[in-house]
Amino acid sequence: xxxxxxxxxxxxxxxxxxxxxxxxxxxxxxxxxxxxxxxxxxxxxxxxxxxxxxxxxxxxxxxxxxxxxxxxxxxxxxxxxxxxxxxxxxxxxxxxxxxxxxxxxxxxxxxxxxxxxxxxxxxxxxxxxxxxxxxxxxxxxxxxxxxxxxxxxxxxxxxxxxxxxxxxxxxxxxxxxxxxxxxxxxxxxxxxxxxxxxxxxxxxxxxxxxxxxxxxxxxxxxxxxxxxxxxxxxxxxxxxxxxxxxxxxxxxxxxxxxxxxxxxxxxxxxxxxxxxxxxxxxxxxxxxxxxxxxxxxxxxxxxxxxxxxxxxxxxxxxxxxxxxxxxxxxxxxx
Numbered sequence: 001x002x003x004x005x006x007x008x009x010x011x012x013x014x015x016x017x018x019x020x021x022x023x024x025x026x027x028x029x030x031x032x033x034x035x036x037x038x039x040x041x042x043x044x045x046x047x048x049x050x051x052x053x054x055x056x057x058x059x060x061x062x063x064x065x066x067x068x069x070x071x072x073x074x075x076x077x078x079x080x081x082x083x084x085x086x087x088x089x090x091x092x093x094x095x096x097x098x099x100x101x102x103x104x105x106x107x108x109x110x111x112x113x114x115x116x117x118x119x120x121x122x123x124x125x126x127x128x129x130x131x132x133x134x135x136x137x138x139x140x141x142x143x144x145x146x147x148x149x150x151x152x153x154x155x156x157x158x159x160x161x162x163x164x165x166x167x168x169x170x171x172x173x174x175x176x177x178x179x180x181x182x183x184x185x186x187x188x189x190x191x192x193x194x195x196x197x198x199x200x201x202x203x204x205x206x207x208x209x210x211x212x213x214x215x216x217x218x219x220x221x222x223x224x225x226x227x228x229x230x231x232x233x234x235x236x237x238x239x240x241x242x243x244x245x246x247x248x249x250x251x252x253x254x255x256x257x258x259x260x261x262x263x264x265x266x267x268x269x270x271x272x273x274x275x276x277x278x279x280x281x282x283x284x285x286x287x288x289x290x291x292x293x294x295x296x297x298x299x300x301x302x303x304x305x306x307x308x309x310x311x312x313x314x315x316x317x318x319x320x321x322x323x324x325x326x327x328x329x330x331x332x333x334x
Contacts, residue, residue: 057138057275058138058195068127071123085137088138094131099125108160110159114158116154141271142195142307143195144268145268146195153202156205158205168194168198188279226269278316
């Protein structure tokens with residue numbers, strides 16, 4: 001386990017030292033979350049640091065902020081690909097004001113924020129006093145493959161009194177503490193459990209489908225049917241309609257209520273299956289592509305890179321049998 005102690009910086013910094021520290025924070029934000037401009041408090045340059053670890057394609061980061069402001073600008077996101085990711089922020093101490101798309105909320109101890117989207121020209125955060133939080137970044141299709149009935153909000157703010165939020169905080173803390181000692185299978189189980197908890201929180205907060213409707217049950221059946229058909233070739237709308245004895249229009253409605261399309265759900269499930277093969281088998285990429293009904297390895301590679309940011313071979317090389325679990329320090333203010 002590689003854990004770096006956070007250091008306290010000299011409070012009386014010159015302008016050059018202050019600029020250097022802001023550059024460090026901007027680099028950490030860019031690598032762990034999203035490109036931002038950072039302005040540190042000129043009056044309080046106390047302790048601060050960043051440590052992060054990976055759970056395969058999930059990025060888990062522990063932030064210890066001194067007073068600062070961060071904001072998005074067009075110039076800070078130019079040339080940055082708009083990744084389809086979900087951001088989860090868990091407040092661990094102090095308070096932080098977060099602004100997303102014109103909506104402001106406060107992240108305090110025990111609170112939870114779930115946000116969707118990639119780089120934007122609107123948004124930011126403000127930390128008036130020292131604050132701590134943990135963030136989890138995951139690809140959207142990874143969350144969508146966890147279950148039916150999800151409409152991921154632009155910003156979902158949850159207080160510490162929600163039972164599932166409490167469970168998530170407890171489990172996230174246990175994962176962070178125990179991560180360096182987890183075996184590969186245990187890390188995969190922790191990843192799956194974190195995703196399932198996030199999906200459950202989103203559904204429980206009323207951003208899923210109407211529970212009084214018959215469509216949730218149909219959607220669950222559709223998900224099962226799609227999973228069973230993935231290896232048989234293209235999944236066709238007409239075949240699903242005939243199997244479940246409903247109209248194609250009704251199927252479209254079942255997907256539309258959660259902000260999805262049949263194509264997006266099939267894609268998410270197919271890529272989730274590909275990911276499992278990359279991590280748990282030695283099958284060549286071309287064989288995996290054929291198994292999950294891609295035209296060829298190049299087709300699979302393009303789809304996989306669009307979602308996970310790496311080619312299928314790079315993903316396998318990075319994560320299959322990865323000893324991982326090390327907590328690395330991104331900022332050292334010694």
